[in-house]
Amino acid sequence: MEEFLQHVINGVSLGSIYALIALGYTMVYGILQLINFAHSDVYMVGAFVGFYAARFLNIADSPSYTSFFTILLIAMAGCALLGFSIERFAYRPLRNAPRLNVLITAIGVSLFLEYTGQVVFGATPQLFPNILEDSIIFSFGGARVTKMDATILVTAVGLMIVLRHIIQNTLLGKAMRATSFNRHWASLMGISVDRIISMTFIIGSALAGAGAVLVGMKYPKIEPLMGVMIGLKAFVAAVLGGIGNIPGAVLGGLVIGIAEEFVVGYISSTYRDALAFSILIVILLFRPAGLLGRFSVEKV
Amino acid sequence: MHTIRRTFGLPLLMLVVFGVLDWFFPKMFDLYIQTLIIYCGINMILAVSLNLVNGFTGQFSIGHAGFMAVGAYISAFLSVSFPNWAGPFINLNFFLNTVIGGLFAAVAGYCVGLPSLRLKGDYLAIVTLGFGEIIRVLLLNVDAVGGARGLYGIPKYSTLFWTLTWVFICCFTIVRLMRSTHGRAFLAVREDEIAAEAVGIPTTRYKVIAFVISAFFAGIAGSIFAHFLSYLNPSIFTFLKSFDVVVMVVLGGMGSISGSCVAAILITLLPEALRPLQEITKIDFRMILYSLTLIVLMLTKPQGLFGSLEISDLWKKYVRRSASN
Secondary structure (H helix, E strand, O other): OOHHHHHHHHHHHHHHHHHHHHHHHHHHHHHHHHOOOOOOHHHHHHHHHHHHHHHOOOOOOOOOOOHHHHHHHHHHHHHHHHHHHHHHHHHHHOOOOOOHHHHHHHHHHHHHHHHHHHHHOOOEEEEEEOOOOOEEEEEEEEEEEEEEHHHHHHOOOOOOOOHHHHHHHHHHHHHHHHHHOOHHHHHHOOOOOOHHHHHHHHHHHHHHHHHHHHHHHOOOOOOOHHHOOOOHHHHHHHHHHHHOOOHHHHHHHHHHHHEEEEEEEEOOOHHHHHHHHHHHHHHHHHHOOOOOOOOOOOOO | HHHHHHHHHHHHHHHHHHHHHHHHHHHOHHHHHHHHHHHHHHHHHHHHHHHHHHHHHOOOOOOHHHHHHHHHHHHHHHHHHHHOOOOOOOOHHHHHHHHHHHHHHHHHHOOOOOOOOOOOHHHHHHHHHHHHHHHHHHHHOOOOHOOOHOOOOOOOOOOOOHHHHHHHHHHHHHHHHHHHHHHHHHHHHHHOOHHHHOOOOHHHHHHHHHHHHHHHHHHHHHHHHHHHHEEHHHHOOOOHHHHHHHHHHHOOOOOHHHHHHHHHHHHHHHHHHOOHHHHHHHOHHHHHHHHHHHHHHHHHOOOOOOOOOHHHHHHHHHHHHHOOO
């Protein structure tokens, strides 16, 4: 029972990170119908921005909430900038091209970031700075809730609430929903579609940056290829919840995180990476639109 | 007599040519060049076979490395565990092992194809990618083929002759297939699935056939690869390998067999050609340049080098243009 609870706690903490990254995938997909493969590498760059920022500001060894929030904000800003430039220079020129070309450009951007990362940051793993001291807040029937897990969960949930507020209650969010509903009609209503797409990339990438700092705290080994696996799993989470659907991404992230934690705990850690894909295939076969997605019938 | 010559003339001629080349090449070129040629051949088989799915049938598969892994592991396992099971002839054993590897890959292709072809576009892409990863993770966990340690001591059966022969068989099969009724059906599925269905083409069956044939040749390429490298490791077959093949297909032009071949050669040789640059600057620019090329190509020439034309079409066009001048 203790073990079970501990797995649930770890799973929720991991799942909330997956959810943050999945949100970026799902938002971009909702608006452009594009699998943004470069998103996982934006996340990787976020981790390195945090790493260098901590070094530059000399807060790598002074764990406190102040340094945590500083690093978090810097990483989010860095990722937002990167996401904006990727959209501006790689995807916007292809706005009216076939979708396959955009997809391949996304793969190209992803490879470019990975290999450039290997040259600029070095291929050897680095240690993410210790920016938050870890301690046990309380024990619950033998399972421990640590300060780290609690911070991750609170930060992730806080960001999701902010995102929900932006999307549901602001003019920008309204424009984003309109653009994702129908890009052409949105532009007829006076919405600057390009600017809304840029904003989507900025918000999604900032969330990936936040996810990177949270992962960096929990699993401090960072390297240029760290985004690949977590990116794929986050994408699976987005598909699982119904891609394009924002609450779906959160649900999917939590399901994948908890399921993965159970597989590692009860079966074998080597099957960890296959799990996400098995879930994906099963879901797509029985409910192709995802858990919360709406199935649309194709009309001729 | 005439039909016999038309049907078997080219294959027989090519067999003789490859035999001569196989005897001739080791005497003319050093090991480095021979290695490059074999790698070019393997990539050509992969690219041409993936082109059948991605280019001609209009589906989007990014799990080719998974099928390659199945072929490679099955054939290598046979060669290691049951040496000479089909008699004393090495080449016969190698041929049979390769074919069996290809058949297993084809079965895997059927297993992926049948259920996942209910899906379209991006979803299909992500399922094939996921399937490739699942195969890799399974291989990591099967101790009979070495697991994460990899499979050692695979006999080095791959020669220039076998590589070129299989490249030829692959290209020949797909060219002939595309000129047949079935080929037209593949194209119809690509152009408009609903219209194809409306004129009575069983679209799902054709998509599965495309997957199976493509997976078969990917398995063949895997077998040649395994018997050339004589060592296998699951981490060779990550989805980066699949992306590589997709890049070749797109670079050459979706639906152009000669385009795929040219692109496979380019992609294989490009990192080698850029090696001097790396030695001068001491930085590994090659892969950065490779990915930049891909982005720039998509931005400037999205239909690939040849579009959907073959090299012979381009030649005819060129001749016609110079004739009219």
